[in-house]
Amino acid sequence: MDVLKRVGRYAGGAVALGGLAFAAAFVGRRTADPMAASYVQPFTIWTQLLGIGAGLVLLFVGLAIVGAAGPGADE
Numbered sequence: 001m002d003v004l005k006r007v008g009r010y011a012g013g014a015v016a017l018g019g020l021a022f023a024a025a026f027v028g029r030r031t032a033d034p035m036a037a038s039y040v041q042p043f044t045i046w047t048q049l050l051g052i053g054a055g056l057v058l059l060f061v062g063l064a065i066v067g068a069a070g071p072g073a074d075e
Helices: 003-024 034-039 045-068
Strands: none
Touching: 003 045
């Protein structure tokens, strides 16, 4: 596997994992991350939905980067 493809796959995976963590920070009323609630005021259902949506967008961007990097080691 080319070095550039490997870096692209790792970077895409990191972005996707970060997006999943960002979305998880806004899930639940009591289980939501206290750091997210301290930065976003007021912490309403709309801010939760926007946070989850932004995290899912990051997840899909990361997966698109992985897909654009090309096939894996099965070349």
